[in-house]
Amino acid sequence: MxxxxxxxxxxxxxxxxxxxxxxxxxxxxxxxxxxxxxxxxxxxxKPLVESGTFKNEGASPVIMPGESISFRFSAAKGQALSFATMYGWSNDLFFAPANPGIKLYEDNGTPIEGDVSAQVKLWDNGTRINQVPGAAVTHPGTGETAPKNITEVAGMDAQGNSYAAASALMKATLHYEGNSTFTLTIKNTSGGSSNPTPFSPGVWAISYIAGGNLLNPNPLFEAGKPTANGLTNIAEMGDNSILGEYIKGQTGxxxxxxxxxxxxxxxxxxxxxxxxxxxxxxxxxxxxxxxxxxxxxxxxxxxxxxxxxxxxxxxxxxxxxxxxxxxxxxxxxxxxxxxxxxxxxxxxxxxxxxxxxxxxxxxxxxxxxxxxxxxxxxxxxxxxxxxxxxxxxxxxxxxxxxxxxxxxxxxxxxxxxxxxxxxxxxxxxxxxxx
Missing domain, CATH: 2.60.40 (Immunoglobulin-like)
Known part of the structure; x- marks a missing residue:
C-alpha cells in the first residue's frame, strides 16, 4: 500500500x-x-480525496441477505471507487473490486450508472486456513503457518472449497446524482445462492488523480502482496475500525x-x-x-x-x-x-x-x-x-x-x-x- x-x-x-x-x-x-x-x-x-466507512443502520451493523446499504461520494473522470467488506461466513475472505476500483465514467466522460457488480471480486486475505464456507465456520479459525499474499478466489479457494461468483452474491449499483456526485448501493443477494453469507461493515476510498495518474491506485489492498493496515480485521472479524482510521489519515x-x-x-x-x-x-x-x-x-x-x-x-x-x-x-x-x-x-x-x-x-x-x-x-x-x-x-x-x-x-x-x-x-x- x-x-x-x-x-x-x-x-x-x-x-x-x-x-x-x-x-x-x-x-x-x-x-x-x-x-x-x-x-x-x-x-x-494526502493521496486520497475521499474515504469513509459503511454499515447496516438497522439493529445490527451486519448486512444480511436481502439487505442493502448506500453511500455518496464525488469523483472526476479517471478516478475509481474502491471498497472492502467481509464475506461473513468465511475465515478471511472479503469482497472488493479489483484495483484501482469501480470505473465511474466512460472514456468520453459520461457518468456510469446501473449494475456494476461484475467489477466486484472475492479475495482471500491469506491469514487463515479456509473452512467450508457457511454458518458453521469457526472464528478466527486456524492461522496460516506463514501468511500468504492476497489472492482472488475465482470459483475455488486454496483448500478446494467452492464459491459462486461475487456478482451472484453482491449487487453493486451506481446512480449519478449530478455535479460529480454518485451513490453506490450494495445489496446482499446471496440468500438464494449456494453461498449465503452476511456482509460486514466496510470501508471505501477514492484516490486523487493528477497528470492522468492516480496518486494511490491501491488504497485498501494490493493483489499478490501481504495484507496491511487493518484489512485483516475486516477479512477475519468484520471489524472496519482500524482500516477506517488508516484511510482517514490518508485522506485530505x-x-x-x-x-x-x-x-x-x-x-x-x-x-x-x-x-x-x-x-x-x-x-x-x-x-x-x-x-x-x-x-x-x-x-x-x-x-x-x-x-x-x-x-x-x-x-x-x-x-x-x-x-x-x-x-x-x-x-x-x-x-x-x-x-x-x-x-x-x-x-x-x-x-x-x-x-x-x-x-x-x-x-x-x-x-x-x-x-x-x-x-x-x-x-x-x-x-x-x-x-x-x-x-x-x-x-x-x-x-x-x-x-x-x-x-x-x-x-x-x-x-x-x-x-x-x-x-x-x-x-x-x-x-x-x-
Missing amino acids: NRNKSAWLSIATLPLFIAACSKDNDNAPQTGTPATITVENVLDA IFTPLSPVLVVVYNGIDNPIYKIGENDRGKGLKELAQKGDASGLAAYLKTVSGVKEVYILPAANSTVLLPKAGGQAGSSVSQQLKVAKGDRIAIATMYGFSNDWFFASKDNGVDATQKGDISSSVALYDDGTAVNQFPGAGITQFNLAGTPLEESKVIEEVPNPNAFTTLPAITGIIKVTLQ
Missing part, C-alpha cells in the same frame, strides 16, 4: 498553468529598497498552486479584485479557473498606479507542488524594488478547484515590511464557475473538464465549506518578505 511516487512526480504534466509560466515584467527598473518575496506551497498533501487536501501573480502598486486599491463584486473580466477568471495569469498580468500593466507585475512559475514543474513523499513543497522567489507607500498583492489558483484562488486580503500589504505575511492571504471563490468537490469535479479544468459557467460575486470560501474542511490557509500557502 505504498504511495505511487511516480504519480506524484507526474503532476508536473498537468495541463493547467502552461500559458502562464513566464515572468512578465517589462516595466523600467524601479528605484527603492531591495526586497524579496517568496511564496511556498507548504501543504502536507491535495492541490498544486498556479504560477504566482505578484503586483506592486502605489496610491490605488488592490487592483486584482474586490470582494462583493463580480469578476471584472480582466483576466482573473482565467487565473481562477485555469491558473493562467497572463491576461490579468497584461491588464494590470495598463493600470495607473501599478509599478511592477510578475508571474512566477516554479522551477521544473511550473506549478507549485505540495509536500509529498518526503519531498518539500515548491517555492518561488522574486527580488523587488519597493519604496515607502508601495503595496504588494498576490494571486494564485487553488489548482484542484473550479474557480478558487488565493489572494492578498483587502488592499494587500505594506511592501516595506519584513517577515511572514501569510496571514494576509485568504481563499476566494471567483463566482464564475459552478463549484464541485475540490479534486473530484468532472468540470474542473485541471481534471480535464470544462467549467460550468455561473455569475456570482467574489466571496471568501467558507471553512468548512459545502464539500470538505480545509487546513488553515497558512497550512497551504506561505508568503514571506525579506
